[in-house]
Amino acid sequence: xxxxxxxxxxxxxxxxxxxxxxxxxxxxxxxxxxxxxxxxxxxxxxxxxxxxxxxxxxxxxxxxxxxxxxxxxxxxxxxxxxxxxxxxxxxxxxxxxxxxxxxxxxxxxxxxxxxxxxxxxxxxxxxxxxxxxxxxxxxxxxxxxxxxxxxxxxxxxxxxxxxxxxxxxxxxxxxxxxxxxxxxxxxxxxxxxxxxxxxxxxxxxxxxxxxxxxxxxxxxxxxxxxxxxxxxxxxxxxxxxxxxxxxxxxxxxxxxxxxxxxxxxxxxxxxxxxxxxxxxxxxxxxxxxxxxxxxxxxxxxxxxxxxxxxxxxxxxxxxxxxxxxxxxxxxxxxxxxxxxxxxxxxxxxxxxxxxxxxxxxxxxxxxxxxxxxx
Amino acid sequence: xxxxxxxxxxxxxxxxxxxxxxxxxxxxxxxxxxxxxxxxxxxxxxxxxxxxxxxxxxxxxxxxxxxxxxxxxxxxxxxxxxxxxxxxxxxxxxxxxxxxxxxxxxxxxxxxxxxxxxxxxxxxxxxxxxxxxxxxxxxxxxxxxxxxxxxxxxxxxxxxxxxxxxxxxxxxxxxxxxxxxxxxxxxxxxxxxxxxxxxxxxxxxxxxxxxxxxxxxxxxxxxxxxxxxxxxxxxxxxxxxxxxxxxxxxxxxxxxxxxxxxxxxxxxxxxxxxxxxxxxxxxxxxxxxxxxxxxxxxxxxxxxxxxxxxxxxxxxxxxxxxxxxxx
Ligand SMILES: Cc1ncc(C[n+]2csc(CCOP(=O)(O)OP(=O)(O)O)c2C)c(N)n1
Ligand SMILES: [Mg+2]
Numbered sequence: 001x002x003x004x005x006x007x008x009x010x011x012x013x014x015x016x017x018x019x020x021x022x023x024x025x026x027x028x029x030x031x032x033x034x035x036x037x038x039x040x041x042x043x044x045x046x047x048x049x050x051x052x053x054x055x056x057x058x059x060x061x062x063x064x065x066x067x068x069x070x071x072x073x074x075x076x077x078x079x080x081x082x083x084x085x086x087x088x089x090x091x092x093x094x095x096x097x098x099x100x101x102x103x104x105x106x107x108x109x110x111x112x113x114x115x116x117x118x119x120x121x122x123x124x125x126x127x128x129x130x131x132x133x134x135x136x137x138x139x140x141x142x143x144x145x146x147x148x149x150x151x152x153x154x155x156x157x158x159x160x161x162x163x164x165x166x167x168x169x170x171x172x173x174x175x176x177x178x179x180x181x182x183x184x185x186x187x188x189x190x191x192x193x194x195x196x197x198x199x200x201x202x203x204x205x206x207x208x209x210x211x212x213x214x215x216x217x218x219x220x221x222x223x224x225x226x227x228x229x230x231x232x233x234x235x236x237x238x239x240x241x242x243x244x245x246x247x248x249x250x251x252x253x254x255x256x257x258x259x260x261x262x263x264x265x266x267x268x269x270x271x272x273x274x275x276x277x278x279x280x281x282x283x284x285x286x287x288x289x290x291x292x293x294x295x296x297x298x299x300x301x302x303x304x305x306x307x308x309x310x311x312x313x314x315x316x317x318x319x320x321x322x323x324x325x326x327x328x329x330x331x332x333x334x335x336x337x338x339x340x341x342x343x344x345x346x347x348x349x350x351x352x353x354x355x356x357x358x359x360x361x362x363x364x365x366x367x368x369x370x371x372x373x374x
Numbered sequence: 375x376x377x378x379x380x381x382x383x384x385x386x387x388x389x390x391x392x393x394x395x396x397x398x399x400x401x402x403x404x405x406x407x408x409x410x411x412x413x414x415x416x417x418x419x420x421x422x423x424x425x426x427x428x429x430x431x432x433x434x435x436x437x438x439x440x441x442x443x444x445x446x447x448x449x450x451x452x453x454x455x456x457x458x459x460x461x462x463x464x465x466x467x468x469x470x471x472x473x474x475x476x477x478x479x480x481x482x483x484x485x486x487x488x489x490x491x492x493x494x495x496x497x498x499x500x501x502x503x504x505x506x507x508x509x510x511x512x513x514x515x516x517x518x519x520x521x522x523x524x525x526x527x528x529x530x531x532x533x534x535x536x537x538x539x540x541x542x543x544x545x546x547x548x549x550x551x552x553x554x555x556x557x558x559x560x561x562x563x564x565x566x567x568x569x570x571x572x573x574x575x576x577x578x579x580x581x582x583x584x585x586x587x588x589x590x591x592x593x594x595x596x597x598x599x600x601x602x603x604x605x606x607x608x609x610x611x612x613x614x615x616x617x618x619x620x621x622x623x624x625x626x627x628x629x630x631x632x633x634x635x636x637x638x639x640x641x642x643x644x645x646x647x648x649x650x651x652x653x654x655x656x657x658x659x660x661x662x663x664x665x666x667x668x669x670x671x672x673x674x675x676x677x678x679x680x681x682x683x684x685x686x687x688x689x690x691x692x693x694x695x696x697x698x699x700x701x
Contacts, residue, residue: 130479135447142479146471152437153472156444156452163400163426163450182464186437193432340481348482349516351540354568354615 018232021223025235025267028242031295033303044245046310052089052241053305054319056298059085059109061323062118065330066108066125070276074334076127079106083239083271086297087203089113090244091171094252100170102141102154106203107173114140118326119333128339147178151187151200158196158255169197169255171248177208179225180216188263192229197255199248200231200263203238205270210283226263238268239297242304269295342368376559382552384526385415385491387560388533389453393423396451399537401428403438403455403491411455413493413552439465439490443472446486453489453537460503462492466511473542474517489536489543494522495586495636497550497683499676505549506673507637509585512544513613513646520613521567522546522585526556528611531564539567548586570617572624576606579630579693582621582647584610587634587684594634594689605693613643618650625651626658630696632666634684639667661697 028043030036035043044052063082069075081088088110092101095114103110111121116133123132124143131142141157144150154172161168178184179202191198202222206213219225226233236247244266251262269292273280305311346353346361353361379387392399401419403411407430410417419428431438435456442452456462469490477485496505512520519541523529529547536543565571573588574595583591588609595605608624610617625631631651635644648663666684674682 129481130475131481134483135480136483141447142476142484146467149440149467149472152440152468153444153447155437156441156446157448158444159441160445160448160450183436183440183467186432186434186440189432189434190437190441344481348478348480350519350615351477351485355618356616 016227019227019230021221021226021233021235021265025237026243026247027237027240028246029240029300029304031239031300033300033307035304038243041243041246044242044249046308048093048245049242049301049305050310050315052093052245053301053311054322055089055093055113056085056241056301057319058323058326059088059113060298061327062109062112062330065327066122067272067276069330069334075122075125077275077277078108078125079275080272081106081109083292083296084203084205084268085109086241086244087201087238087266087268090241090248091173091201093245094249095169095171098139098166098168099252100139100141100154100157100168102150102170102172103143104147104150104173104175104178105143105145106175107143110173111140111143112326114138116140118330122330122334123339126334129344132339148174148181148183148187152183152190154198155187155191155194155196158191158198159194162194162196167197167256169199169252171199171201171252173201173203175208176202176204176206176213176222177211177216178202179222185229188226188229188231188261191261192231195258195260197258198261199251199255200261201248202263202265203268204265205238205268207270207274207284209274209278210280212284221265223263223265231261231263233263233265235265235267238266239295239300241297241301375561376557378555378557379526380553380555381523381526381529381547382413382415384530384558384560385533385547386417388530388537389416389419390422392453392534392537393419393427396537398449399427399451399453400445401453401455402431402442404431404433404457406430406455412457413549415491415547416455435462435465436468439468439473439488442488443468443476443486446488447476447484451487451489451537453491455491457493458504459492459494459506459508462490462508465490469512469518469542469544470515474515477541478517485540486542487540489533489539489545491545491547493549493552494546495548495550496673496679497586497636499679500549501676502673505679507635507668509544509546509613509637510642513643517542518614519543519567520546521611522548522613523611524548524551524583524585524588524609525558527558527560527562528564528609530558530560532567532611535564535567543567546585550586551589554589565611567612568615568617569612570608570610570620572606572620573609574605574607576604576628578604578628579632579696580606580608580624580628581632581634581689582608582610582624582651583634584613584643586636590684590686591634591689594686594693597686598690598693603693610647616646616650618654621647622651622654625655629658629660630693631659631663632689632692632696633663634666634689636668636683638670639665640670642667660700661695664692664695666692
């Protein structure tokens with residue numbers, strides 16, 4: 001096992017060079033859809049790429065539909081991952097069934113890519129309950145809004161798995177802003193010291209609401225934050241699903257093999273507002289966004305796959321139709337009726353409601369029955 | 375079998391027996407491994423159960439609690455130690471936003487059975503940041519259970535119950551009682567979490583206390599008895615869930631009450647007790663309920679803590695003011 005006595009951490013190494021990220025983010029397919037060779041990294045097999053492409057189409061459609069539902073007042077709020085779909089898709093595709101995903105509020109598309117029912121995945125943002133799916137059954141933790149706090153839970157889940165001797169890996173996702181939170185550092189440190197199988201996946205979309213990356217850190221990159229904890233850091237083009245599959249896949253394999261945690265920073269961009277309630281014109285020029293539109297993760301994959309004859313018009317139509325039916329399911333599933341009963345407000349505070357909670361629930365029941373009688 | 379032991383012995387035995395009884399129990403925190411904790415509550419556990427069951431972590435309280443939450447989500451029953459009351463504050467966000475809310479957030483699907491042991495309160499001549507009475511912060515947070523034992527037998531029984539609880543439990547260990555000895559039979563079950571007990575019968579007035587204030591209340595009752603006044607003493611044991619039934623029955627039986635607590639009185643557990651009892655027992659009361667609490671000041675330096683802490687005299691003065699002229 002991996003806990004030690006005295007002052008001998010068998011994993012401590014004075015050799016630091018391998019902990020540093022590459023100077024440029026790993027890219028395997030450039031924005032024009034051309035493959036680029038990259039030392040030490042391999043193009044994933046065609047099957048994996050086609051699967052990722054289909055998931056990208058679905059994720060984009062999910063984002064579009066969710067944005068539309070906000071405009072119609074059927075969702076309270078939606079933090080879109082438009083433009084970040086390659087990250088959303090890849091961090092899930094590299095996981096096995098028994099692995100865990102720890103997402104943030106921005107990662108609903110990843111949760112759906114994991115196989116969670118889209119309507120259940122939107123429970124939080126629709127305002128029905130705080131979380132709508134079963135974390136144990138889906139191996140997806142409730143979406144975290146207190147920034148970086150969930151990274152520690154990810155470490156705990158992974159540590160428990162190691163103690164039991166199973167080979168679960170945990171994918172812990174956060175944004176660039178969250179890397180300034182204390183819990184980010186504590187999570188990396190705990191994961192490193194206990195050598196827990198966690199992949200910390202930072203989607204650096206250059207903004208934390210209105211605050212740009214330069215205000216979060218003076219580090220050369222976010223991936224450089226790994227070295228201080230003895231964790232290897234890697235940078236990857238966050239709009240290149242092929243590179244993401246390779247880098248994240250390797251990190252997951254390493255973690256599963258007992259080689260400890262890894263930090264992966266995906267360089268991407270928040271093309272849309274933070275949420276529908278945000279006004280980016282107050283803090284960034286629209287000209288800043290334009291070049292990123294040309295780096296769209298979907299068009300470059302489509303160009304690459306079509307160029308190699310890996311997909312054709314029929315496949316594209318098929319994936320589009322699947323995405324349409326998912327969107328139709330969202331529209332149909334998100335009705336007006338609340339899914340939860342007021343009694344549930346009291347039912348899940350403790351395993352057994354306290355006498356005081358029973359009294360309070362009775363007060364509401366009485367109020368409601370008098371309202372009905374009126 | 376009855377034996378004489380300290381609260382520290384009893385807590386250590388409770389952890390040992392819990393680790394023996396259930397493989398999913400793990401103990402961790404700062405210096406809890408080979409050292410056995412700064413108060414030696416985890417003494418010998420690493421030696422007996424190995425470093426996977428009782429281990430030291432890096433020095434970061436939010437990290438300790440956050441990791442405990444994840445381990446609990448994955449089938450473990452973590453028992454974590456916060457080294458001192460005031461050093462638990464870095465873990466506050468994890469407690470309030472996650473430990474307390476996980477069951478609720480997941481609509482009942484995921485509970486986090488964690489025990490957070492907090493060496494707590496003053497009376498030991500500790501320097502600043504080592505003597506806080508932090509119970510109100512926890513008690514104010516729906517989703518947490520908050521308990522405080524006042525003698526070795528209860529310390530053992532409540533800690534075993536806390537480890538078995540499906541909900542997160544803040545376990546407040548009165549530091550000044552760690553090394554006080556008492557007769558206890560650890561094989562005799564204690565009342566469950568959520569029940570208060572009457573520690574001393576009395577007919578004239580009720581003292582309501584918990585944790586470190588209980589022995590002081592008992593002493594005051596003894597002194598009052600010398601003066602011919604019969605004081606009943608209720609030990610809350612469990613702040614959350616609160617035992618309205620036992621407390622109200624006690625107050626109704628005497629018609630007078632004083633709440634005794636070390637914590638500052640403003641917006642405190644003691645204010646809650648007064649409010650609850652007044653709402654429920656108004657017509658049985660012969661006098662307004664009094665409180666004897668710490669003052670609304672940061673915990674004093676060691677040489678002045680005696681000024682701050684509820685004392686027998688202060689309790690007896692409060693009892694004297696319970697409008698006996700109308701008796
Ligand atoms: C502890 C905490 N502080 C503040 C907030 C409010 N808040 C929500 S999202 C956000 C920005 C986070 O930025 P980043 O981590 O880069 O993620 P992104 O939204 O860009 O995906 C802030 C400040 C919060 N959720 N949690
Ligand atoms: Mg960001």
